[in-house]
Amino acid sequence: MASKRQSAPPARPLRIVVVQAADAALRAQALNVGLQEAGYEIVASLPADMHLPEQIALLQPDMIIIDAESDARDVLEHIVIATRDERRPIVMFTEDDATSSMEAAMAAGVSAYIVAGLQAERIKPVLNVALARFKQEQKLLAELDDTRHKLAERKVIDRAKGLLMTRHGMTEDAAYQKLRTMAMNKNLKLAEIAQRILDVEDLLG
Numbered sequence: 001m002a003s004k005r006q007s008a009p010p011a012r013p014l015r016i017v018v019v020q021a022a023d024a025a026l027r028a029q030a031l032n033v034g035l036q037e038a039g040y041e042i043v044a045s046l047p048a049d050m051h052l053p054e055q056i057a058l059l060q061p062d063m064i065i066i067d068a069e070s071d072a073r074d075v076l077e078h079i080v081i082a083t084r085d086e087r088r089p090i091v092m093f094t095e096d097d098a099t100s101s102m103e104a105a106m107a108a109g110v111s112a113y114i115v116a117g118l119q120a121e122r123i124k125p126v127l128n129v130a131l132a133r134f135k136q137e138q139k140l141l142a143e144l145d146d147t148r149h150k151l152a153e154r155k156v157i158d159r160a161k162g163l164l165m166t167r168h169g170m171t172e173d174a175a176y177q178k179l180r181t182m183a184m185n186k187n188l189k190l191a192e193i194a195q196r197i198l199d200v201e202d203l204l205g
Contacts, residue, residue, distance in 0.1 A: 013039050013040050013041040014062045015040075016065055018032070019047075019075060019079065030120070034123040048075040048079070049078065052081075053078065057086075065091045067118070073104060080109065083109055087138065089131050090108075091112045093114050097116075112127075157190055161175040163201055179194055179197075
């Protein structure tokens with residue numbers, strides 16, 4: 001008898017921490033209901049205080065939602081500290097439509113800044129867009145970091161080639177082949193052997 005194909009396990013709901021400013025207490029119930037109806041797991045509702053970074057690190061949420069009716073600069077300061085070492089998508093619901101407030105929020109790492117949008121039916125599409133945007137930003141940052149790393153390695157290799165060419169009268173191709181051979185013999189990356197050569201040169205003067 002042919003075995004039935006096992007279906008993939010259902011994806012777990014996003015784990016969300018809600019950070020609420022003091023002025024948003026009356027909106028808390030509406031936000032929580034909207035999140036639960038959309039199928040999200042609220043792991044905690046936290047005040048924006050000095051303990052927030054420690055609590056975020058302990059809870060390890062998938063997303064952070066800020067609910068601040070008006071000026072949320074104090075909240076943002078705590079969020080910046082809480083997500084400094086490990087970025088997470090952040091969605092902010094507020095009634096503050098000042099351009100300066102929006103710019104401050106985006107600079108702090110907020111993925112979506114939603115003004116007057118705290119309706120239950122809007123929560124899920126807003127969070128989906130914020131999550132997609134966050135993933136795209138992280139991908140771009142990773143690609144940029146990879147490019148910078150490769151450029152840095154290229155500079156180290158070029159410097160080591162130049163040193164070999166000067167010290168031993170080699171051509172550029174011969175210097176490059178020398179580096180490759182040394183790297184293979186020592187089971188190191190090309191940039192690693194190049195850096196070792198430069199380190200030795202610095203020591204010996």
